[in-house]
Amino acid sequence: MKKYDVTALGELLIDFTYTGTSDQGNSLLEANPGGAPCNVLAMLNQCGRSTNFIGKVGKDQFGYLLHDTLVDLKIGIEGLCFDEEVNTTLAFVKTFENGDRDFAFYRNPGADMMLTEQEVQEEQVKNSRIFHFGTLSMTHEGVCRATEKAINAAKEAGVLISFDPNLRIPLWKNLQTAKEKMEYGLGKCDVCKISEEEVEFLTGEKEIGKGTQVLRNRFPVKLLFVTAGAEGSYAFYKDMMVYQPSFKLGGTIETTGAGDTFCGSILHNLLDRDMEQLKKEDLKQMLVFANAAAYLVTTKKGAIRSMPKTEEVWNIINENT
Numbered sequence: 037m038k039k040y041d042v043t044a045l046g047e048l049l050i051d052f053t054y055t056g057t058s059d060q061g062n063s064l065l066e067a068n069p070g071g072a073p074c075n076v077l078a079m080l081n082q083c084g085r086s087t088n089f090i091g092k093v094g095k096d097q098f099g100y101l102l103h104d105t106l107v108d109l110k111i112g113i114e115g116l117c118f119d120e121e122v123n124t125t126l127a128f129v130k131t132f133e134n135g136d137r138d139f140a141f142y143r144n145p146g147a148d149m150m151l152t153e154q155e156v157q158e159e160q161v162k163n164s165r166i167f168h169f170g171t172l173s174m175t176h177e178g179v180c181r182a183t184e185k186a187i188n189a190a191k192e193a194g195v196l197i198s199f200d201p202n203l204r205i206p207l208w209k210n211l212q213t214a215k216e217k218m219e220y221g222l223g224k225c226d227v228c229k230i231s232e233e234e235v236e237f238l239t240g241e242k243e244i245g246k247g248t249q250v251l252r253n254r255f256p257v258k259l260l261f262v263t264a265g266a267e268g269s270y271a272f273y274k275d276m277m278v279y280q281p282s283f284k285l286g287g288t289i290e291t292t293g294a295g296d297t298f299c300g301s302i303l304h305n306l307l308d309r310d311m312e313q314l315k316k317e318d319l320k321q322m323l324v325f326a327n328a329a330a331y332l333v334t335t336k337k338g339a340i341r342s343m344p345k346t347e348e349v350w351n352i353i354n355e356n357t
Contacts, residue, residue, distance in 0.1 A: 040112060041085040041307055042198075043164040045156070045186050046073035046173040047148040048091045048106075048116075049125040050098050051292060053337055067098070068292075068338030069105040070127065071148070072170050072202050075293045075339040077111050079300025079329065082343045085307065088160055090115030090186065091173075094124035094147040105340060117155050119147040131290045141206055149175065151182045161186050162193035166227075166303055170202040174217040175209075187224050196311065199225035200299055201234045222255040227306065229299040232264045248272050258311065261302055261323075263295055269327055271319040278316055280323035283331040283356060293339025294330040300343070301326035328352040 051070035058064055077087040089111055093099035095118045102124065106113050125146030130138045143149065151173070161167050167190040174180040190197050199221040208214040218238060222228060230251075232244055241247035244262055252260060252272060260272040268281040305322040329349045336342035 038163050038165045039086070040088045040160070040164040042077065042080050042166045042168055042303055043088040043090060043112075043115070043161055044073035044077050044168040045090040045115070045151075045183060046170050047071040047125060047146075048074050048089065048093055048102050049127055049146070049148060050102070051338065052126065052128045053290065053292065054130060055337070065128070066337060067101070069102050069340040070293070070338065071340075072172065072200060072296050073168060074106065074111065075296030075343075076168055076200075076300040076303070078109055078340045079297050079343045080304055081109055081111055083301070083304040083346050085304060086112070088112030088114055088164065090151070090156060090160060092117045092119055092147045092151040092155070094119050094122055096123050098124035098126070099147065109340065115155075115157060115160050117151065119150045122147045122150050125149075129290075129292055131292075139204060139206060141204070143207065145176075148173070149179050151179045153178075153182050153185045156182045156185050156189075158185070158189035161189040161195060164190075164195055165307060166196045166198055168198040168200070168299075168303065169221070170200045171214065171217045171221060172202060172204060172207060174220070175207050180217070191224070196227065196306075197225045198227045198229075198299070198303055200229045200295070201238075202295075203234050203237060219255070222251065222257060225257055226311065227259045227261075227302070228257045229261045229263065229295065229302060231295060232262055235262060244270060245277070259306075259314070261298075261326075263298055263330075265291075269298065269323050271323055273314055273319060276316055276319065278319040278323060280320060280327055282327050283352060285331065285352070285356065288331075288334040289337060291334050292337075293333050293342065296339060297333040297343060298326040298330040301329040301349075324353055324357065325349060
C-alpha cells in the first residue's frame with residue numbers, strides 16, 4: 037500500500053481574478069489560491085483521494101495563505117517548502133467575453149522557481165501510486181533539475197507518471213525551450229492531458245486526429261487525453277479513439293482551472309482501473325466524468341477552492357445523459 041494516491045510537483049501561487057469595479061471606478065481583484073498541480077490535487081481530494089504536494093512558496097502573507105489553504109483542504113504538505121528571500125508567485129488573470137484568458141505573472145523570480153533538488157524527497161514520490169507534473173517547474177535550471185529528480189524517482193519505483201504540458205508562453209524565455217521541455221515530459225509520462233492548442237504548437241497540425249497521431253508515433257504515451265474547450269474531449273489508447281462532447285449547460289463564469297479539474301478527474305478514475313486493460317467504455321466513462329467536473333468548475337471563480345464534490349458531478353451526469 038502506498039501512502040499517497042497522487043503526489044504532484046510544481047507551482048503554487050495566487051491567481052488574482054477581476055471581480056468588477058469599486059465605487060471609485062478601480063478594478064477589484066480576488067486572491068484565489070491556484071497553480072495547476074495543486075488544482076489537480078484539490079479535485080482528487082474532493083474525490084476522496086490522498087494527495088501530497090511538492091513545491092515552494094515565499095515566507096510572506098501569500099505563502100502562509102497557500103499553506104493554510106492546503107491544510108484546510110487536507111492536501112498533503114510534506115513536500116511544501118518556504119523560501120526565505122523570494123516572494124510567492126502571483127498571477128493576474130483577465131477573462132474576455134469569448135472565454136479567452138490573458139495571464140500576467142509576477143515571477144522574476146517567484147518562490148516556485150526556487151525549489152532545489154535537495155528539497156525534493158524521493159520517498160514521497162516513490163510512496164505514491166501516481167506522480168503528476170507540468171512544464172512550469174521546468175522553466176528555469178534549478179527547479180528543472182528538481183523536477184527531473186522526482187521523475188527519475190517515479191520511474192525507478194514504477195510509479196505511474198502523469199503529465200500536463202500546460203503551456204504558458206509569457207513564462208518562457210523562448211518557445212523552442214518550451215517545446216523541448218514539453219517533448220521531454222511526453223517522453224517520460226504514461227498518461228498525458230494536453231489541449232488542442234498545445235497539440236498544434238507541438239506538431240503544427242490543426243486537426244486533432246492528425247496531431248495526436250504525430251505525438252503517439254514519437255512518444256511512448258500509453259494514454260493521451262486531448263481537451264478541446266467547449267467542444268469536448270478525446271481519449272487515445274492503443275488502437276482506440278473516444279470522443280465525448282462537453283456539457284453546455286450555461287452559467288460559465290471563467291475557465292480557470294477547467295483543464296486541471298479534468299486532469300484530476302481522469303486520475304481519480306484511473307486509480308480504480310487497470311492501466312493495461314482499459315476498454316472503450318472505460319474511456320467514455322472517464323471522459324464523461326471529467327467533462328462534467330470541468331464544466332462545474334467554470335461556474336465558479338478560482339480553482340483550488342472551487343472544485344466540485346463527486347456527488348455534484350454525478351448529479352450533472354445523471355440529469356443530462
